[in-house]
Each structure stands twice: as C-alpha cells, then as structure tokens.
Amino acid sequence: MDCKSIYSGSIPEHAYFFLNKSPSGGIGRHKGLKIPRLNKIMRVRIPPWVFIINNNMSILKILFYPNKILREKSKIVKKYDNILKKNILNMFDTMYKNNGIGLSAIQVNINKSIIIIDILKEKNSKLIFINPKIINKKGYIKSKESCLSIPNKNIIIKRYKYINIKANNILGKKIIFKCKNLLSICIQHEIDHINGKLIIDYNK
Numbered sequence: 001m002d003c004k005s006i007y008s009g010s011i012p013e014h015a016y017f018f019l020n021k022s023p024s025g026g027i028g029r030h031k032g033l034k035i036p037r038l039n040k041i042m043r044v045r046i047p048p049w050v051f052i053i054n055n056n057m058s059i060l061k062i063l064f065y066p067n068k069i070l071r072e073k074s075k076i077v078k079k080y081d082n083i084l085k086k087n088i089l090n091m092f093d094t095m096y097k098n099n100g101i102g103l104s105a106i107q108v109n110i111n112k113s114i115i116i117i118d119i120l121k122e123k124n125s126k127l128i129f130i131n132p133k134i135i136n137k138k139g140y141i142k143s144k145e146s147c148l149s150i151p152n153k154n155i156i157i158k159r160y161k162y163i164n165i166k167a168n169n170i171l172g173k174k175i176i177f178k179c180k181n182l183l184s185i186c187i188q189h190e191i192d193h194i195n196g197k198l199i200i201d202y203n204k
C-alpha cells in the first residue's frame with residue numbers, strides 16, 4: 001500500500017499483540033533483539049519476530065497491474081525457514097525503497113501468504129503477518145488508497161475500522177493482532193492482495 005497519510009510519532013496505543021504460549025516458555029535473545037516471552041500480552045515496540053540475519057540489501061521488482069500474477073491467490077506458508085526470512089527482509093528493503101507502508105509477497109512475485117507493514121514515518125515499526133486472516137471486524141471507515149502495483153491511482157474504499165486478525169509470526173507461532181484506523185486499512189489492503197484483489201476492483 002502506498003499511502004500519503006502516515007502516522008508520525010509513536011506506535012499507536014491500540015496495537016497489541018497477543019502471543020500464544022510456547023512450549024519452552026520463551027525463546028531468549030537473538031543478536032541483541034530482546035525477544036519477549038510468549039504467552040504474554042505485549043505492546044508493540046520492536047516486533048519480536050524480526051531476526052537480524054546477514055542482509056545484503058535486495059530490492060525486488062514490483063509487479064504492476066495488469067500483470068496476471070497479481071490475480072493469483074497466495075499459497076499458505078508451511079515452511080518457516082531462512083528462505084522465508086530472506087523473502088521478508090527483501091520485501092522490507094523493497095517497500096522502504098518505494099515509500100510504501102505495506103506490501104504483499106505476491107507483489108514482488110513471491111507466491112506466499114506474507115504481508116508486511118510499517119506505517120510509521122520513522123520506518124522502525126516492522127510488522128509481519130504470515131497466513132493472515134481477519135477473524136473479527138467492526139465499524140466502517142473511508143480511506144483513500146493507492147497501491148505500489150498501480151501507480152498514480154487513488155481510490156476511495158470503505159473498510160472496516162476495527163479488525164482482529166490471526167496470523168503466524170516468522171517463527172510459525174500463532175498470533176492475534178487487534179488494530180484500528182490506518183493500520184486496519186493497510187492490513188485489509190494487503191490481505192486483499194493475498195486473495196488476488198486490487199483497489200481498482202472497488203471502483204466497479
């Protein structure tokens with residue numbers, strides 16, 4: 001999602017992660033990033049599942065409408081391996097390079113159900129959702145959206161104001177995420193990509 005209106009300042013108060021319990025009760029630290037114990041409600045600060053691995057900047061090619069690949073349904077992710085992590089890091093590089101606030105893997109020709117989001121100007125609030133699904137929704141909000149795959153087009157779309165989603169994190173653990181407003185809009189936009197749906201479809 002390429003959106004002109006971007007949150008500034010701190011991470012929205014309403015963004016909470018609920019992490020499911022892990023058999024080990026915690027997974028420790030990884031290269032200085034504190035990874036929180038699971039089974040604990042936490043406010044999003046540093047996303048717990050961003051692993052720092054050797055990352056040579058890779059900017060991927062974004063597919064543009066009317067490329068048919070954008071209409072494909074993304075496959076469920078089953079393997080939580082280094083290829084997946086590399087895919088995700090490359091997606092962030094690509095999204096930031098293109099001034100996006102959200103990106104779906106299919107937009108860079110990776111057929112996996114992965115969405116990444118960072119709505120903050122500071123570009124320090126990486127959110128990663130694998131196999132995301134909306135499980136609850138409430139209220140409506142109008143948004144003016146643009147898309148990295150459809151340059152120079154804005155479409156007004158009626159979205160849910162509040163959503164709860166379930167997804168997996170980069171380790172394959174289940175998470176529930178609650179959000180509203182821009183974050184909610186952005187997640188709905190990216191989940192549409194997973195289903196092969198584009199903003200222009202709302203114009204009909």
Ligand code: CO
Pocket residue numbers: 001002146147148149189193
């Ligand atoms: Co888009």
